[in-house]
Amino acid sequence: MKQKQYITTLVLAFVAALAIQNAQADGNRVTRECQELSEITPDVELPMIAAAVSECANHSDPSRKLSIFLSGLIKVQFDTRRVEGTSLGSATMFYQMLTFLKMTEAEKEQFKRDGKEFAEEARVLACAEMRRQGPPTYHPSWFVNVAQQKSQHEQAGKLKEIDAAAEWDAVLTLFCSAK
Numbered sequence: 001m002k003q004k005q006y007i008t009t010l011v012l013a014f015v016a017a018l019a020i021q022n023a024q025a026d027g028n029r030v031t032r033e034c035q036e037l038s039e040i041t042p043d044v045e046l047p048m049i050a051a052a053v054s055e056c057a058n059h060s061d062p063s064r065k066l067s068i069f070l071s072g073l074i075k076v077q078f079d080t081r082r083v084e085g086t087s088l089g090s091a092t093m094f095y096q097m098l099t100f101l102k103m104t105e106a107e108k109e110q111f112k113r114d115g116k117e118f119a120e121e122a123r124v125l126a127c128a129e130m131r132r133q134g135p136p137t138y139h140p141s142w143f144v145n146v147a148q149q150k151s152q153h154e155q156a157g158k159l160k161e162i163d164a165a166a167e168w169d170a171v172l173t174l175f176c177s178a179k
Contacts, residue, residue, distance in 0.1 A: 034059035037067045037129045042137040046072055046079070050098040057107040062114035066122030067129070069099060074130050077171045079140045084158045086143065094146065127176035135168035 034056035040049055049072035056065035076095050080086045100108055115122075144159070 034061070034064055035068065037064065037071060037125060040068055040071050040129075042133050042135065045138045045140070045142065046075055046095055047098060047142055049075065050095060051102075053099045054102040057103050057111065062118045063122045063125060065111070066114060066118055067125040070122055070126035071130055072099070074126065074171060074175050075136050077175060078136055078168060079143045081167045081171065082160050082162050082164075083140055083143050084160060086146075091143065091146075123176070127172060131172055131176075135164040 035052050040052060044052075049068060053065055053069045053072065056068060059065050072095055073092065076091045077088060080088045080091050100111075103111065140159075
């Protein structure tokens with residue numbers, strides 16, 4: 001039962017974050033092309049990465065949308081290391097929900113097919129670009145809010161004192177060496 005409540009809380013937090021993001025973006029919405037992976041810089045937060053993946057849903061280069069998606073997964077792993085009261089599984093699920101929310105069923109199915117075919121190529125691209133860019137520089141405010149809402153622990157949502165470069169290297173080593 002606790003897990004069901006946790007998932008409900010996570011979904012509600014996700015919907016609230018998305019509503020805020022949509023409200024802010026609606027005034028500035030312009031039809032854009034699928035961004036390049038290099039445009040997903042260290043200051044770009046996960047909700048914006050998820051939106052970028054959605055914008056790439058129909059792009060002709062599957063490696064581009066997949067590598068952008070994987071860059072978000074890498075940042076999720078980093079954020080779980082720097083925010084108290086978070087788990088990798090929950091954060092990954094939240095990021096995936098945020099990413100696929102605006103996609104049609106056909107786009108989701110195509111994304112899955114592309115993932116099976118182009119996953120390795122996209123992983124290599126994402127890892128190379130994330131190594132080149134270095135650790136995220138954004139404050140993980142969305143992540144902090146989710147941690148504070150889901151946990152009774154008083155430290156939940158607080159940023160940990162970490163060596164960002166060392167943690168980033170550890171995340172990349174783990175993510176980029178997995179096949």
